[in-house]
Amino acid sequence: xxxxxxxxxxxxxxxxxxxxxxxxxxxxxxxxxxxxxxxxxxxxxxxxxxxxxxxxxxxxxxxxxxxxxxxxxxxxxxxxxxxx
Amino acid sequence: xxxxxxxxxxxxxxxxxxxxxxxxxxxxxxxxxxxxxxxxxxxxxxxxxxxxxxxxxxxxxxxxxxxxxxxxxxxxxxxxxxxxxxxxxxxxxxxxxxxxxxxxxxxxxxxxxxxxxxxxxxxxxxxxxxxxxxxxxxxxxxxxxxxxxxxxxxxxxxxxxxxxxxxxxxxxxxxxxxxxxxxxxxxxxxxxxxxxxxxxxxxxxxxxxxxxxxxxxxxxxxxxxxxxxxxxxxxxxxxxxxxxxxxxxxxxxxxxxxxxxxxxxxxxxxxxxxxxxxxxxxxxxxxxxxxxxxxxxxxxx
Numbered sequence: 178x179x180x181x182x183x184x185x186x187x188x189x190x191x192x193x194x195x196x197x198x199x200x201x202x203x204x205x206x207x208x209x210x211x212x213x214x215x216x217x218x219x220x221x222x223x224x225x226x227x228x229x230x231x232x233x234x235x236x237x238x239x240x241x242x243x244x245x246x247x248x249x250x251x252x253x254x255x256x257x258x259x260x261x
Numbered sequence: 262x263x264x265x266x267x268x269x270x271x272x273x274x275x276x277x278x279x280x281x282x283x284x285x286x287x288x289x290x291x292x293x294x295x296x297x298x299x300x301x302x303x304x305x306x307x308x309x310x311x312x313x314x315x316x317x318x319x320x321x322x323x324x325x326x327x328x329x330x331x332x333x334x335x336x337x338x339x340x341x342x343x344x345x346x347x348x349x350x351x352x353x354x355x356x357x358x359x360x361x362x363x364x365x366x367x368x369x370x371x372x373x374x375x376x377x378x379x380x381x382x383x384x385x386x387x388x389x390x391x392x393x394x395x396x397x398x399x400x401x402x403x404x405x406x407x408x409x410x411x412x413x414x415x416x417x418x419x420x421x422x423x424x425x426x427x428x429x430x431x432x433x434x435x436x437x438x439x440x441x442x443x444x445x446x447x448x449x450x451x452x453x454x455x456x457x458x459x460x461x462x463x464x465x466x467x468x469x470x471x472x473x474x475x476x477x478x479x480x481x482x483x484x485x486x487x488x489x490x491x492x493x494x495x496x497x498x499x500x501x502x503x504x505x506x507x508x509x510x511x512x513x514x515x516x517x518x519x520x521x522x523x524x525x526x527x528x529x530x531x532x533x534x535x536x537x538x539x540x541x542x543x544x545x546x547x548x549x550x551x552x553x554x555x556x557x558x559x560x561x562x
Contacts, residue, residue: 205527205530205531207509207512207530207531207534208509209507209508209509209512209534209538210538212507212508212509214507214509214510215509216509216512216513216534218516218530220525220526220527220529220530223522223523225513225516225517227509227510227513
């Protein structure tokens, strides 16, 4: 297991940004207006995942202090979240 | 001195290719091409007549491309592609030199386009509305694109959709439309006046022919915002079916067709997402192009 990175959750959304963006470790989540899905992307691994917004919020709540961008998919699976 | 390639004689082009190189400016990408094959002059003159060209190259070029004759170990003549000491393609039969030029140029741009986002997709525009058509081989993307172009849509690109991440707009990059196998006959039958190159046979993609981009497409430098992304799928005898996709899912599919995703950092990804935030995404299965036109007329009102 690699060195844990502190999770950072920055809300980058602004009034002129039509889609909401959150950064979680090295993963960025994109939520478009009027949609109940969040697209997760790791620029490091190139992984793409989609989860619905409640799942995304649950993911953040479940792992507020640690996370591994390269293990995102395993984390999602462990938490019983869907993967597309 | 810069002239249009169509103003040059075959002899001038051939001399340039065999000596210091032919400079070709394709919507901001400056290419210096050399070749001793004798097989590039005619297709370049026919397909790229309205592109600025230099027979005495001057200044900086983004890509230095060489296509030279070599010899297979069995004695057969082949063509070798080289870009700055890199050769991503195996040597091909000599008569495929032009196809190798087009594929090689695509590869150069997909590999080294700077900060631009490059998607494997055709893109056309009408009434300020850009329609992006990503497609796997066999999806009918190029046939679809060619048919739209001959029905009045402006060609921005048949193969590479290039987005400027700063503006979120698609930069025009019209080059010859590549048709393969049965698509050649379909387009020739539907559009008999289409300016089509000779057929290159038995390539690794089958038979290939190229259509010259309309002058109006080459003369327009206007960048446009993406309005619709349609993932086409040709299915023989199928009824047309248009299925809306969520933006998140559609964007993920677009990302799968993005060449330089590995160059995007978080900010770049956010800019990319922002550029398609007003875009609608659809899956489209079809067999009849006339049905497609009626569908698009309705969709793009």
